[in-house]
Structures are given as structure tokens and as C-alpha cells.
Amino acid sequence: MAGIRIPPEDSDLSQSRAPAASDLVSDDERSVAADSWSIKSDYGSTLDDDQRHADASEALSVGNFRASSDYSSDKEEPDAETVTSMLGHQSYWDAAYADELANFREHGHAGEVWFGADVMDIVASWTKSLCIEISDGHLVNHIDDVKTEPVEQGDKDLSCWSILDIGTGNGLLLQELAKQGFSDLTGTDYSEGAINLARSLADRDGFTNIKFLVDDILETKLDRQFRLIMDKGTLDAIGLHPDGSVKRIMYWDSVSRLVAPGGILVITSCNNTKDELVQEVDNFNQRMAGLPQEPEIPKDQEVCKDPPSFRYLSHVRSYPTFMFGGAVGSRVATVAFLRSWNS
Template sequence: MADARRDSRGCGNCSDSEEDKCSDDDFETSKLGTKEYWEEAYQKELESFKDIGDVGEIWFGEESMNRVLRWMQKAKIPEDAAILDIGTGNGAFLVELAKHGYRNLTGIDYSPASVELARNVLQAEGLSDVTVKETDFLNCGGELAGFDVCIDKGTFDAISLNPDNNKEGKKLYVHTLKDALKDSGIFAITSCNWTKEQLLERFCEGFEFVQELPTPSFQFGGKTGNSVAALIFKRVH
């Protein structure tokens, strides 16, 4: 849960030791960070979709997709931009992107059940030209490159919860993201585990902070904060 901290605009370049210090104000690990958990969850959603056509949960809700889509349209992201949905889940974001006219779309997930579900959902929507791959973002061997936009809605959160070496996982995530994006490419992240300040610190090397997207706020103890952080970054060298 986010708290009301200072409004930081970035921290410049940070070394590995500084990165560890600034971004590992961690929380308890969880089964939500394991592949087994998500494979079981998406297997159930896949069965439900086949039975009754229910696409399952939209992570962070529909508004989380809409706020990113509104920003993309305002920023005039071209309809032919190469867009990567990191941890696509049921493919709901891919569907919305396609409905908004974007036509160079790729979704990845390390869960085979997620990939099958997303393909089924896209097929039901008549969207046969969207690519969905079974790919582990942290172990893709340089397969991901040349994207104009990368979108993450909860995947970095899940990696941060992994009981097995999540510190290394977070570093690998940043390195893979750098390789996946073109120079000046856009990264949009939505997180419920990390504050704006923590995300600025984690992505301080190789990225430039562009904008914070408005999310629902709350007040507690005389302070105002947000339970979800949504930030836009630009890839820089």
C-alpha cells in the first residue's frame, strides 16, 4: 500500500549496491510469486471460459487498462507501434488494445494455461492477428527486442513476491526490459506493491520518468496516498 511520501522526480544513475539499498524495502514473499500458483489459477479460468465463456479476473480492474489507454491516445502512440503486454494473463488488455486500433500486439506469459486462455479469448473476439507466446520474461534469452511500448500490470509485483531469489529476479526484469525496448520506447507499469518513489528508484538506470497516471487516493492519519501506482517511463541510453 502506498503512503504519502515526498514527490521525487528520479534519482539519476544508481549502482547495483545503491539499487539494492533503495529498492529492497521489501515485504513478505508469497505463493502469488510462484509459477505454480498462476498456472493453477489460469487453468481454472481456462476451464471456466470453455464452460461458460467467463474470461476471468481483470487484474486491477478495467480502469487500470483504461488509464493506460487514455495516456497512449493522448501521447499519440501510433497504431502500428510494436506493443508488448508483459504477463498477459487472460489477454484482456490485448483485446482492449486491439479494439482501440493497435495492430502490432504481442502478449507473453510463462503459464501455458494463461497462453491458451488468452488465445481462446482473442479468438472469441475475432482477433486472430494478435501474437501470444509462452515466454518467461526473466529467461527469454534475448528473444524480446524492438518494442515501442512495454506494458506491465502486476507482473513486476509477482516477481517481487517470488520466494526464490526475488532480488535477482527484480534485477533481471530491469535488464530484460532494457533489451526489449527500442531507444525512447515507452514503459507503462501499474503496481499495487510498490510506491511511486520505489518504482522511480528501481527504474532509475536506463529509464527517464515521464508521468504519473492518476489513481484512486485515500486518506489515513492525516496523510493522503494511493493504493496503486501507475507510472510511465521512457527508455534512454
């Protein structure tokens, strides 16, 4: 699950052709390599998968949290075909990456660059600048756009940034981050074909230090935390599933456990504006604040009491904008959130 193609100027997502049934690969027919199953034993599951879904469903039913499509009051009510899409199903991505892997093996093509190469370059260089600002102690709510001149001060600090790219797809974003100076890089995707393609491209291009794992962010088996988590289109695709509202809650529950305290989450989206993403984070924080407190822990065993939360940190301001309905917007939003230290 790497992302969603930005539609042309005169089209929207609902006008794109849905894949025919013959184009899709059934989940039941998908062959799973032995090493993909090793994730379960190597990393361990921290929460039963059925319980994750049940908890998210209950939170949605009692919490009165709005779906992402409802965050802007001036939006028209979307129809079912716009809200849900084949892009929200794993079978779509399995088929897409099976084609791209075959194309790579035959022609050496890297496949789609989701959101375009320009956006990927901006995300990588902007993220580097953000991490350097944080490493240098310049933690502010509004950080300037990507600097035009290379930043040398603080480059040595990038080695301490552990990075997880969820829904990595062909892994090209991690390659760009490696070029920026990051070294502790891991990519996960629930499509085995995507991981096979990402590994093949990384090996071909000389980025053998990047780790790739088959893992579903909604049912993650990872038990380590990362200082930086990247999401380029994954939350978009999750929201296009028929159960998107429930799955987005599951997404935030999983991500909040994977981002280390004081770490950051960088989301790039073409389906949500910066304000909508901030509103979704606020909803998550409100939901977590309303959860029952854990039983009191003896002081000598105390680690943290408060539930995880995020706050807006910064966003890319250099994307081209357009005017629509009297409002100025951009086709892509990249927003960084800081995870609380006290949880």
C-alpha cells in the same frame, strides 16, 4: 502472470489465504505444448539463463541497492510472510489459469480482470493519449490525465507502435489497446495456461491479429525490441518471490533490452508507489552506469556506447486517492518511463 488482486479496504496481502499444496500444479508435472518450445529456436536466446541469475545476484550483493520494500523510510519492517507470497511462484499461476481456462471452456467466462475493469480502461486510454503526445512531438515530463473527449489527431500514428504486454494473463489489456487503435500487439506469459486462455478469448472476441507466446520475462527468448512495453502486475508478482530482490534486477536487465531506444515502459502496480518505481529505475540506471565499458568499437561499426537507462515520463493522476498516516496515496500506480535514445 497477469497481476495481483487489489485487496479489500480492510485487508492486506498477508491476510489472504495461501493456496494449499493440493491446489498447486508442480512445475515438473506441467505439460508444455510443442509450440511453446519453438520460441527458443524462432527467437534465440541472447544470454545464458544461469548467467542472468548469477549476474543479478552479484549486482545485489556488491551494489548496495535497496529492495523495493525499503524505498520509503517511514515504512515498518515487513515480516517474511508479507514480503513473499505464493503469488510469486509459477505453480500458483499455472493452477489459477488451469482453473480459468476450464471455466472459459465450460461457461465462456473470461476470468479475472486484474486491478479491475476501471483500471484497465484507464491504462489503455491513458497509454493511447501518451503515445499520441509522443508521436506529435509533444514530449514533456508532465502529461495531462486521460482526455474526456476522443482524440482523433494522431490516431494514424498508432499503427507504428509495436507493443509487448509482459505477463499478459488472459490478454484482455491487449484487447483494450486494440480497441484504442493499436495493431502491432504481442502478449507473453510464462504460464502456458494463461497463453491458451488469452488465445481462446482473442479468437472468440475477434482479435485474431494479437500474437501470444509462452515466454518468461526473466529468461526471455525474444530478440526483437518494442516501442512500447506494458506491465500490469508482473513486477509485483516477481517481487513476491522468495528471491524477489534478485529477480527484480533480472527483470530490469531483460526489459532494458526489449524496449527500443526512445520507446516507453508503462508499469501498473498495486505493491509499489509512483515514487518507489522511480527510485527503482534510478537504482537500475546507477547500476548500469557502474558497469565496465565495452571494448572500443571501430567508428565504422559503432552503434551505441552508453548502457540503456530510463527516465520518468509521466503517471496516471486520475486514480482515487486515500489518506493514511498523514500521507496521500493510491491503491494503484501507473507510471511511464522513457528509454534513452543513445543506447
